Amino acid sequence: MNTQNLNQPHRRYNALTGDWILVSPHRTQRPWQGQQEKSAGDERPEYDPGCYLCPGNTRAGGASNPDYTAPFVFTNDYAAVLPDGSALGFEGNDLFRAEGVKGTCRVICFSPKHNLTLPEMPVDSIRAVIDVWAEETTELGKTHRWVQVFENKGSVMGCSNPHPHGQIWATDSLPNEPAKEEAAQKAYHDAHGSVLLLDYLAMELERKERIVEQNEHWVALVPFWAVWPFETLLLPRRHVLRLPDLTDDERNAQADILKRLLTRYDNLFEC
Structure with missing residues (x-):
């Protein structure tokens, strides 16, 4: 592959999706006076009595967390998809189409310690998280077509709580990507x-x-x-x-x- 001209505007092919990606390398030199996200720089305690993900505390939905010492999984109190799904659907129209979706949304607390991030945990503790990911994938994969584990980190990405945690979503349909x-x-x-x-x-x-x-x-x-x-x-x-x-x-x-x-x-x- 000749890469000599890749410093000029061009398209790159995403072999995984079939999409073409516009690349404009020269634009990295333009001046930037837009918004910059600053680090919160806050010191968080190991345990926060006001955090609904910390061990022993009451969650937003009213349930109480156990005094967990390892990765802890529970069904999301405000799930994006629900097990009983919906009968929603539009038929006979190619321009206005919708259909119901069934699924399960779970939350995994990586650690009981409120002040950690995943990479700050010891390797063996991260390994324990991976094992739970695998276990959840096996269990949910028996009844769902797609299982996805992910983490939204930081308030700018929509994360509603700084306690180290991620999501496990399972749906009866395959997402677009x-x-x-x-x-x-x-x-x-x-x-x-x-x-x-x-x-x-x-x-x-x-x-x-x-x-x-x-x-x-x-x-x-x-x-x-x-x-x-x-x-x-x-x-x-x-x-x-x-x-x-x-x-x-x-x-x-x-x-x-x-x-x-x-x-x-x-x-x-x-x-």
């Missing part, structure tokens, strides 16, 4: 007889231009088709279909690389 990624990977395999992300990873490791962190089992890199500033993609070095399929060593290595990668983000955003 995973659906496009599934179709693209199947089409690539049909055309080439190999795994798209493994082929892509091999090329990135050869170029060594966008590698952020790596260890024996994982590589964190900036994808060629990145849209967001500081966007990274975490890839296993072998073909793994689901979180529960990770070996013991791979889970330990994932905890290690998550700690290193997320520490970079914490330092970058001073959070």
Whole structure:
């Protein structure tokens, strides 16, 4: 691949979704006088009696948390999707279409300590979080088509509580982005007889231009088709279909690389 002209405006193809991404490298030199998010710089206590996620406290929905000492999971009191779903639906019109959705939303508290972030936790504690992610994926995957674990961090990203926690959502339908990624990977395999992300990873490791962190089992890199500033993609070095399929060593290595990668983000955003 000739990269000599990549400093000029161009489009990059996202092989995972089929989308084309506009890239304008020269615009990074423009002066910026817009808004800048400042670090809160607050000192949080290890336990906050007013926090509805801390051990022993009452949640917003009225239930009380146990005195948990490890990752704690509960059903979201204000879930985005509900198990009984909805009968909503418009039929016979191609311009106004809607349908009900069923699902489950759970919250995972990474740690009982209110003043930590995930990368500030010991590697073995992060490993415990990964194990819970895998367990929840297995359980919810039996009755739902899609299970996703994620974390919105910081108030600017819509996080309503600074206590270290994430979300686990399961739905009966496949969201847009995973659906496009599934179709693209199947089409690539049909055309080439190999795994798209493994082929892509091999090329990135050869170029060594966008590698952020790596260890024996994982590589964190900036994808060629990145849209967001500081966007990274975490890839296993072998073909793994689901979180529960990770070996013991791979889970330990994932905890290690998550700690290193997320520490970079914490330092970058001073959070």
